[in-house]
Amino acid sequence: MQANTLKPSVASNPSAKFNSKQRKIDKKNLIDFLKSLFKKKFLMVLFSAGLLYLLLMDVKFSEIIHSIKTADLFLLVIAFSLHALGLTISAYRWRLLLKSLKVPSKIPYLIKSYLVATFFNHFIPSTVGGDSVRAYDSYKLGNNKSKGLAVIMVDRFLGLLALLIFVIISTFLSIEVSSKIPSLSLLIVLASVGAALFIYFIFNPPIKFFTIIEKSSIKIVSKFGSILVKIGGAFTQFGNRRKTLSKALALSFLLQANVILYYYLISKALGFDVHIFNFSLIIPLTIFITMFPFSVNGIGIRENALFFFFSFFGIAKSQAIAFAWIEFGMLLTLGVIGGFVYMFRKIEAEKVKEAIS
Template sequence: MTTRALLLRLIKAAVSLGLLGVIVFTVDLGAVWRRLDADVALAGVAALVLLQGQALGAAARWRLVLSALDRALAFPVAWRNVLLGLFGNQAMPSTIGGDALRIWNGWRLGLPVGLATRSLIVDRVFSFLGLIALCGAGLPVLAGRADDPLVASGLLTLVLGGLGCLLVLLGLRWLPRGLAERSVARPLVSLSESAWRALGNRRVTPPILALMLVPHLIDITVVWLYALALGLDASWWTIALVFPPAILTAAVPVSVAGWGLREGALVLGFGIVGLPADAALACSVLYGASAVVTGLIGGVVWAAGDADGFAALRRSGVRVPSARSDGGPPDMGEDEQKNGT
């Protein structure tokens, strides 16, 4: 690890700890502690089951994206790859850091690095689109309930910013030929074309669009179960209003695995719908703890199903094998250069 990378990780860890510290000092921790009981433990078991189901849905969606790009991958293999990503997410910046491990493992499974990278990003695009859709659907209600106009403006900025990023990615397909053939632009244009190939495939697009909402609906259900176990009188729809924006906030890559950002956003969201801050902190921490345990289980399952397991991971240093040494995007495999995929 370079000094710059280490410094960046330390800064992001400091951001997470700092935000959590601010939240802890403004919340009654005694009230949080008093809410924890056997019902919370039962909700935790249900959460782990639901989050494992979420991994199955993510594996199915990635296989559909690969199918649109003319590659097949057995479901158990794709599932273990997703579990490896969940394991890596708990120690890497933002909520998508485990994708670096998934790209590396995809290469070990026989996928060219460029294809593995593009397929995972396209898969993330669909998941992100589902999150943006849920945030956008709840935005008018939250904005109407928020007393501070800055809160409504912030929510609108998050949604429009995320939607703008998606539109830019999809629009890269139509870059003028002179720009599209530049070395910096080629991988981005290829990524945009891959996204359109998935969108334009009549066989895989409907199930992909259905599966893009599933992980977020499961997340909402997990938090709702924790809210009920903590004694809150909150409907599923209420949690559906406030949790997607918290996850969208946590995706901003300035903390480790979204810690601190998610808690702050959920405390704010709970306040808007009239729920107590101590319950928001408890729900967010319990959700985060469930994600950590799910990631650890994922690492064990991946290693148990892989002949080389963690030994290969240690040897690799978690570096994508064909990545360019100059820090640019990964080079395409030879078969990709020939076929343009």
């Protein structure tokens, strides 16, 4: 009886029909999205597992554990504490960019946002990454989506630029590593051109040129152009704030120096005899390599890259793997801390997605 009374109400109400169809479409889209996400993640897990298997084939697991157990705990604690310094520098850079757009913020709030972002990056298997969380927080502070996204995009690009310049400079400081990297001259040329384009792009975003690319009849070119227009639009908001961008870039260099010191201390804890200048090239290159979205959180790629570089100094494979796992363990610990912060803040992933859509 109740079912019969429901049917006429739906039939007589077009909006109810539409909502019913919309729910079916949304459900189908969700299922398709989850299938696609599962397939992508499954392939990434396979890729990571395959790389680890190839690397661990001729290594005794007990040797890796021994290297970890015998590491200098005091130096590891100091290394981990550098995350606090890194978060503070990052927060000041973020606040500097927000302030230039007249968006007020407080350092403790921004640090908490970075911690939550770390949690999302390492523990939430979805399209909502750490940058999305930070974009949402920027949006909440200024109540403006475009400003929120612009700040995060500029912040991210300044970090990449600092990393790129570190590679160029360190090529001449770390002869022991640079002399053994194939096609080094080509790498320097590409990095230099990339850095020059980065700098020009930051201070003079060519929006008109990007718009022409966006209107291309070739779909992939048009899509790429659309991305460039969005990024260029973000930098346009900072067009008359070159002093702010210069200060933010300086903080990015300071942050990268802190990252290199962090890795160097982990190496000393394991007894590695590798000069810190060599880390100024090894670490930026490793970070660039792990940025490729082929594996889960860079697992497998990170270990192989570090072993490749450390082999130049006669460091055993088991020690290189121990180094990678200690460093990754510290990142996961930071992510767990971010998880607790997330629990108290009660941010819903869906709200983050809606805010930046």
